[in-house]
Amino acid sequence: xxxxxxxxxxxxxxxxxxxxxxxxxxxxxxxxxxxxxxxxxxxxxxxxxxxxxxxxxxxxxxxxxxxxxxxxxxxxxxxxxxxxxxxxxxxxxxxxxxxxxxxxxxxxxxxxxxxxxxxxxxxxxxxxxxxxxxxxxxxxxxxxxxxxxxxxxxxxxxxxxxxx
Amino acid sequence: xxxxxxxxxxxxxxxxxxxxxxxxxxxxxxxxxxxxxxxxxxxxxxxxxxxxxxxxxxxxxxxxxxxxxxxxxxxxxxxxxxxxxxxxxxxxxxxxxxxxxxxxxxxxxxxxxxxxxxxxxxxxxxxxxxxxxxxxxxxxxxxxxxxxxxxxxxxxxxxxxxxxxxxxxxxxxxxxxxxxxxxxxxxxxxxxxxxxxxxxxxxxxxxxxxxxxxxxxxxxxxxxxxxxxxxxxxxxxxxxxxxxxxxxxxxxxxxxxxxxxxxxxxxxxxxxxxxxxxxxxxxxxxxxxxxxxxxxxxxxxxxxxxxxxxxxxxxxxxxxxxxxxxxxxxxxxxxxxxxxxxxxxxxxxxxxxxxxxxxxxxxxxxxxxxxxxxxxxxxxxxxxxxxxxxxxxxxxxxxxxxxxxxxxxxxxxxxxxxxxxxxxxxxxxxxxxxxxxxxxxxxxxxxxxxxxxxxxxxxxxxxxxxxxxxxxxxxxxxxxxxxxxxxxxxxxxxxxxxxxxxxxxxxxxxxxxxxxxxxxxxxxxxxxxxxxxxxxxxxxxxxxxxxxxxxxxxxxxxxxxxxxxxxxxxxxxxxxxxxxxxxxxxxxxxxxxxx
Ligand SMILES: Cc1cc2nc3c(=O)[nH]c(=O)nc-3n(C[C@H](O)[C@H](O)[C@H](O)COP(=O)(O)O)c2cc1C
Ligand code: FES
Numbered sequence: 001x002x003x004x005x006x007x008x009x010x011x012x013x014x015x016x017x018x019x020x021x022x023x024x025x026x027x028x029x030x031x032x033x034x035x036x037x038x039x040x041x042x043x044x045x046x047x048x049x050x051x052x053x054x055x056x057x058x059x060x061x062x063x064x065x066x067x068x069x070x071x072x073x074x075x076x077x078x079x080x081x082x083x084x085x086x087x088x089x090x091x092x093x094x095x096x097x098x099x100x101x102x103x104x105x106x107x108x109x110x111x112x113x114x115x116x117x118x119x120x121x122x123x124x125x126x127x128x129x130x131x132x133x134x135x136x137x138x139x140x141x142x143x144x145x146x147x148x149x150x151x152x153x154x155x156x157x158x159x160x161x162x163x164x
Numbered sequence: 165x166x167x168x169x170x171x172x173x174x175x176x177x178x179x180x181x182x183x184x185x186x187x188x189x190x191x192x193x194x195x196x197x198x199x200x201x202x203x204x205x206x207x208x209x210x211x212x213x214x215x216x217x218x219x220x221x222x223x224x225x226x227x228x229x230x231x232x233x234x235x236x237x238x239x240x241x242x243x244x245x246x247x248x249x250x251x252x253x254x255x256x257x258x259x260x261x262x263x264x265x266x267x268x269x270x271x272x273x274x275x276x277x278x279x280x281x282x283x284x285x286x287x288x289x290x291x292x293x294x295x296x297x298x299x300x301x302x303x304x305x306x307x308x309x310x311x312x313x314x315x316x317x318x319x320x321x322x323x324x325x326x327x328x329x330x331x332x333x334x335x336x337x338x339x340x341x342x343x344x345x346x347x348x349x350x351x352x353x354x355x356x357x358x359x360x361x362x363x364x365x366x367x368x369x370x371x372x373x374x375x376x377x378x379x380x381x382x383x384x385x386x387x388x389x390x391x392x393x394x395x396x397x398x399x400x401x402x403x404x405x406x407x408x409x410x411x412x413x414x415x416x417x418x419x420x421x422x423x424x425x426x427x428x429x430x431x432x433x434x435x436x437x438x439x440x441x442x443x444x445x446x447x448x449x450x451x452x453x454x455x456x457x458x459x460x461x462x463x464x465x466x467x468x469x470x471x472x473x474x475x476x477x478x479x480x481x482x483x484x485x486x487x488x489x490x491x492x493x494x495x496x497x498x499x500x501x502x503x504x505x506x507x508x509x510x511x512x513x514x515x516x517x518x519x520x521x522x523x524x525x526x527x528x529x530x531x532x533x534x535x536x537x538x539x540x541x542x543x544x545x546x547x548x549x550x551x552x553x554x555x556x557x558x559x560x561x562x563x564x565x566x567x568x569x570x571x572x573x574x575x576x577x578x579x580x581x582x583x584x585x586x587x588x589x590x591x592x593x594x595x596x597x598x599x600x601x602x603x604x605x606x607x608x609x610x611x612x613x614x615x616x617x618x619x620x621x622x623x624x625x626x627x628x629x630x631x632x633x634x635x636x637x638x639x640x641x642x643x644x645x646x647x648x649x650x651x652x653x654x655x656x657x658x659x660x661x662x663x664x665x666x667x668x669x670x671x672x673x674x675x676x677x678x679x680x681x682x683x684x685x686x687x688x689x690x691x692x693x694x695x696x697x698x699x700x701x702x703x704x705x706x707x708x709x710x711x712x713x714x715x716x717x718x719x720x721x722x723x724x725x726x727x728x729x730x731x732x733x734x735x736x737x738x739x740x741x742x743x744x745x746x747x748x749x750x751x752x753x754x755x756x757x758x759x
């Protein structure tokens with residue numbers, strides 16, 4: 001695949017295309033590799049623009065519908081760009097019992113963002129996730145790679161204010 | 165010569181990591197270095213110790229002293245007192261919540277003393293990233309015995325004698341499953357490990373993988389020999405980065421030692437394992453969906469038969485077992501099936517690991533012999549309900565399971581007995597709920613989960629669970645009507661009967677089980693528009709009862725919207741125009757004065 005084939009996309013730089021090509025090339029003809037390829041490409045770009053999905057389907061010699069079908073099936077993949085800070089709130093049972101609902105409504109009210117959405121200034125994406133496996137710390141919130149346990153509605157705004 | 169006199173087994177599980185155990189470790193290492201103790205005192209980062217509630221935790225060996233809630237600030241004091249002067253630091257001991265007594269040794273703490281460690285025998289004792297430590301504790305002994313001394317028939321027979329049943333939820337006899345796959349014709353077969361752990365509120369498998377990854381690999385090697393497979397896959401949740409990393413290290417080391425790859429133990433038997441990361445879909449825990457996912461497709465289940473033992477991954481004979489099931493195998497081979505079957509009940513043998521969480525004092529990982537009562541699990545080991553609140557129910561089996569109320573707490577941990585009271589053993593999630601939990605809201609919570617995770621292939625599950633959710637939402641919002649309860653029951657029956665896979669077939673269980681025991685709560689919501697547990701926002705008035713209010717002002721100070729008026733010695737009042745209904749005041753009021 002030569003560089004002249006790369007579709008124009010504002011969020012994908014030349015350097016990113018190079019890394020994407022490496023991932024795709026390494027997985028050509030490997031059965032069942034598409035989920036791994038999508039994961040790695042999402043790690044490079046941050047999300048999966050439709051143009052990138054098309055590009056991957058050509059590279060792996062799969063139909064567009066098949067790759068799009070996989071990308072839209074799994075919760076891990078996002079077809080839209082995310083905010084600068086990713087706020088994951090655990091919606092597992094333990095966290096729910098311990099009051100994550102109040103924490104979420106507090107974030108929604110204060111930062112004007114709905115679950116699954118991004119604030120208009122792209123500062124935060126609020127993403128409900130299933131159990132993070134840290135139920136001992138419930139309710140749990142993960143901001144980027146920082147884990148916060150025992151998050152209460154009266155503390156959460158203070159925590160998030162640290163992130164620009 | 166080894167000069168190490170003391171080993172510090174510091175928990176490096178996800179829970180303790182999140183409580184800054186790594187920062188503590190760095191500080192401690194630096195301090196030991198500074199005091200010239202680094203040669204004799206070694207810090208070893210272990211997998212999840214199980215007692216997540218009081219993390220970060222550390223066990224001092226060989227003394228057996230157990231420290232909890234460690235912080236970097238305490239390090240100088242700890243090193244000075246304990247490691248220089250030999251005086252253990254009392255304020256870091258565990259304190260029994262009821263008696264306020266401090267307990268220095270790990271084996272004396274009731275949380276640990278009442279458990280039996282089989283699956284978790286190595287947790288907190290070995291460094292999971294060093295294969296020699298696993299081997300030193302008889303690791304890979306079972307695999308050696310299985311490969312060198314036993315025929316595949318004998319392996320299957322031993323597992324059958326043990327009475328081991330699948331720990332992933334359904335409880336299918338493991339030996340029988342292996343026998344089908346062993347007899348299934350074909351040169352290419354697969355062994356799969358289900359590490360998808362989708363039940364929200366369960367973290368047993370994660371902890372086993374983090375603390376003792378080789379036990380799972382060894383189980384897979386033995387399984388592979390039993391059915392004559394040469395390739396295995398571990399399907400792991402992508403949300404478990406630490407478990408995946410440790411598994412990767414374990415596989416690499418096992419390969420270096422010739423325990424994976426070609427000609428294992430010089431027996432001519434080949435077997436290798438690869439990790440496959442999921443991408444966030446609960447239904448992929450279901451066996452046929454999991455196999456589709458490894459094939460790189462949408463993870464949708466297909467009808468069975470054909471069963472995976474005949475046609476599984478890439479249409480080849482395949483066995484799929486849960487992490488905990490596989491982690492039990494090596495000991496069964498080493499000690500014999502009879503030994504394993506000596507513990508437990510008539511129909512359920514061995515031990516079961518539970519992830520105890522929710523409204524319970526000792527949150528963490530608990531392994532008990534089958535036959536232990538739920539009461540013992542929650543009150544003796546779990547230490548009961550915090551803040552003097554009352555127990556309401558324990559939820560077992562997650563979205564496929566149900567809740568067990570107070571009157572059935574003496575039910576033993578046993579597949580059949582738990583099913584009789586309307587729940588399931590499940591994979592081991594046990595979420596304790598106190599009387600402030602609304603059971604209608606819990607049913608709504610699980611249905612929200614199920615309808616969201618329904619893969620959409622079959623109509624009863626896709627549409628039916630959505631209808632159930634809408635009815636439950638309506639009830640929680642105060643728009644419930646007479647006839648709703650009957651409709652919930654009828655619809656649940658249809659979904660259970662007509663759905664394609666286990667997701668739909670068990671999805672309505674949380675609704676049915678809450679209806680069975682807490683029908684009065686549903687009725688209060690529908691007829692009186694009242695939420696007895698005060699959780700459903702739409703049914704709350706946001707008013708303070710002047711007869712109960714103690715004029716303490718706690719609600720006033722906590723309110724983020726400045727919607728509460730209060731002065732010293734005056735009853736607080738909520739201004740409904742300003743109130744954002746965030747519920748903070750409900751949390752803060754100790755006297756239950758707000759409704
Ligand atoms: C919707 C659904 C989700 C499941 N999720 C899991 C899971 O996360 N982990 C697991 O071990 N088994 C899960 N199972 C059960 C598996 O289908 C399968 O029975 C099990 O992995 C077999 O292993 P075992 O016999 O050792 O229990 C799930 C089943 C269904 C229907
Ligand atoms: S339920 Fe939130 S971490 Fe498990």
